Amino acid sequence: MIQAQILDLLQELQKEIDVSFIVxxxxxxxxxxxxxxxxxxxxxxxxxxxxxxxxFNQPSHPYTQRLLAAFPDIENPRAELASIPGHPPxxxxxxxxxxxxxxxxxxxxxxxxxxxxxxxxxxxxFARCFFPIESGVLRE
Numbered sequence: 001m002i003q004a005q006i007l008d009l010l011q012e013l014q015k016e017i018d019v020s021f022i023v024x025x026x027x028x029x030x031x032x033x034x035x036x037x038x039x040x041x042x043x044x045x046x047x048x049x050x051x052x053x054x055x056f057n058q059p060s061h062p063y064t065q066r067l068l069a070a071f072p073d074i075e076n077p078r079a080e081l082a083s084i085p086g087h088p089p090x091x092x093x094x095x096x097x098x099x100x101x102x103x104x105x106x107x108x109x110x111x112x113x114x115x116x117x118x119x120x121x122x123x124x125x126f127a128r129c130f131f132p133i134e135s136g137v138l139r140e
Contacts, residue, residue: 007034028071032056040064043089043099046118050125060127060134062104098129106131 011034013019023035031038031052038055040048040063048061059065069082086103089095095102101111110130118126121134 003030010034028068040067043094044091045099045128046126047100047128048126049118050122054122054125058122058125060121060125060132061100061129062106062131062133063100064127065133106133 007030010021014021023030025031035052038048038050038052039046040055040061042063048055048059048064055064056068059068063084066082066084070084072081073079084103085105089099089102095112097113098104098107098111098116101107104111108131114130116128116130118128119132121127121132127133
C-alpha cells in the first residue's frame, strides 16, 4: 500500500510540475506502470533503451527478452516462465566481449572477441548486441 501511494504521489508531481525522474528497480510491474522510457542494464552496461511500449512489446536484446519472459503473465498465470541460465558476473571479473555472452542462448564466437556497440534497431530503440532480435519474439 505504501509503495502504491508513493508511486501515485510521484506521478502527480510529474504532471503538476512537469518533472522527470529516474526509477532504479528490478520490479517490471512498476516500470510498466510509470515509465515512459526504459533502459535495461546488465553487468554495468546499457543493453537496451527505448520507450516502455517498445521495450515491453518488442525487446531486441536477448537479456531483455529473457527478463520479460520470466515475468508472470496475468492473462496466462499457468504459463511456464522462462529462466536465464547461469549467474550474473561479478563486476570485478567481467567476461571479455559481450558481458551477457556466458548466459546468452544466441552467443557466437564474435561475442567472445568483441564488445558490441549499441545499434538503433528502430527509431529511438537501441540494443547493444551483434544479433538484435527484430521481431521481439523469443528465440530459442
